[in-house]
Amino acid sequence: MPTVHSVTYQLLRRQGLSVVFGNPGSNELPFLKDFPEDFQYVLGLHEGVVVGMADGYALASGRPVLVNLHAAAGTGNAMGALTNAWYSHSPLVLTAGQQARSMIGVESMLANVDAPSLPRPLVKWSYEPACPEDVPRAISQAIHMANLPAKGPVYVSIPHDDWGREVAEDAALVTRRDVDHAGTPSDEQLAGLAERLNRASNPVLVLGPEVDAEHANALAVDLAERLRMPAWVAPSASRCPFPTRHACFRGVLPAAISGISGKLEGHDLILVIGAPVFRYHQYAPGRYLPEGAELIHLTSDAQEAARAPMGDALVGGLYATLNKLLPALRQSERAMPEPLPLPQPVPDEPGRLAPESVFDALDELAPKDAIFVKESTSTVTAFWQRVEMRQPDSYFFPAAGGLGFGLPAAVGVQLARPERQVIAVIGDGSANYAISALWSAAQYGVPVVFIILRNDTYGALRWFSRMLDAEDAPGLDVPGLDFCALARGYGVEAVCTDTRDAFESALRQALNATKPMLIEVPTTTIEP
Ligand SMILES: Cc1ncc(Cn2c(C)c(CCOP(=O)(O)OP(=O)(O)O)sc2=O)c(N)n1
C-alpha cells in the first residue's frame, strides 16, 4: 500500500523539487528517512541560511524549491529570510515538522502550537493537514500555490507520525497534475494600452524585478527602443531588468516619493512594469507624480496593483503582455537617449580601497555573464554605475532589505546556475547575519567568490543617522572583525587585500578556483 511518505516523494520528484534545503530536528526525521538517491539535501547550520540558500536557488532557477525546517524554533529563525522571499515572490515550499498529533494539544516539547499562524503574513498560504491522508494533497496545493502568480512562499506543518500512514491509491492522482497560468490581456485591453503609449509625447519606462524574473529583459529593450524612452530601474532594486550600458538606461530611481517625482519631471506618461508602485525607503514626502504625468502599471501581482496610491494598472503575465503589445506600437521618431557617461576612477587610500575601485576591477575582470549577489547597503549606487550587467539573472539583492540574504543566497544561486560564476559583494555588517553559509559553501564545494567590503561600520546607517538627525545613535560601528579567520573556521580559503593590485590578483585566483574563496577588502566609506 502507498504511504504518505512514498506518495509525497513521488509528487516532489514529478514536480521537480528534488533539492531539499533544510536543518533537521526529531520531528523531521520520519520525512527524511529512506531519502531517495536522486534527491539532494543541502544542510544550512541556521534556518536563516537554509531559507536564504533556497531563496537564491528559487530566484535563479525560477522553480519552486522545497525547504524543511524544524518546528516552531526553526520557523522562527527563518522569518528574517522570509521577509525577502515574500517580497521577491520566491516560490518556496516551506515544510516544518510537527510533534505527533496526539501530543500537540498538551503542548509537549517541539509542538508547533497554532503552526499555520506562525509564518503569516510572510506566506501566500499556510496549512496543517487535518488528517495524515491529506498530506500529499496539501503538499501538491502548496507547490501550485507557490508557483502560480503572484509567486511566493507557502508553509505546511506536518505531524511526524503522518509519514508512515497508508493512503488510498487515489492519493497518487496529485502526482499527475499539471497546473499552469495564461495571463494574456485581451485585444481590447492591449489596444487601449497601445493607444496611450503611441499618443504620449515624452514617455518613460520604469522596470522592476519581475521583468528579470520572467526573462522579459530583451522585450523591455525593444519597448524602450521602439518608443525611444529612457529606462529607469524601479527603486529598492532586487534584480537587474535592463542592460546597464544600454543608451536608454538611466540608473536606479531613488527610493523616495519626492526623489522619484523629481527624476521623472517632464514625462507625460510613466510606464511601470514588474515592480510595486513604489518600494519607497527613506521618508521624503512630496508629489507622488510630476505635474501633468499619468502612470500605467503592468504587474502579475494583484496586491501590488490594488495597493498603489496612483495610476492605472493591468494585471497579467509580463512576458505575454509585452510580446503582444510590441507589434501594436509605432516606431517613434524621437531621438534615442544619450548613453550615461562612464564614472571617473576614485583614488584609494593607504591600506583601504575605495569601493569604486573594487567595482571597477570587478567590471574589468569578472566574466561577462557573472551573477552578482549584492548586500553592501552603502555602495549600491556606485555598484550600478560601475559594474556592467548585460543579461537576465545577473543581480540579486535582498528584496525586503532583510540582511543575511547575500552569503546564503549566493550559495543557492550558484547551485542553481553552475554554468555562470557567482560573485557575492557583501558588507562587513551584513556578512554576520548568516555567516555560517560559508560552511555550506565549503561542504558542498560551491565555487562562489565572496568579497567582503570591510569599512568597519554600518555605512548605510551612518547616512540615515544624518538624514534622521540621529548622528549620536550608538551601535553603528562594527570594528575588529577578521573575516579571513571566520572564513577559514568554516572551511573557506580566504585572503585579505588592501591594494588594487593585490585585490585583482586574488580575484583572478578566485575566479579560476573550483571551490569557494573569500576576499576581505578594507574599504573607505561612501554615501549610498
Ligand atoms: C536583519 C537586519 N538587521 C538590521 C538591518 C538594518 N540595517 C543595517 C544594520 C545596515 C548596515 C549594513 O552594513 P554593511 O556593512 O553590510 O554595509 P554598508 O557598510 O555598505 O552599509 S543597513 C540596514 O537596513 C537590516 N536591514 N536587516
Ligand SMILES: [Ca+2]
Ligand atoms: Ca560596512
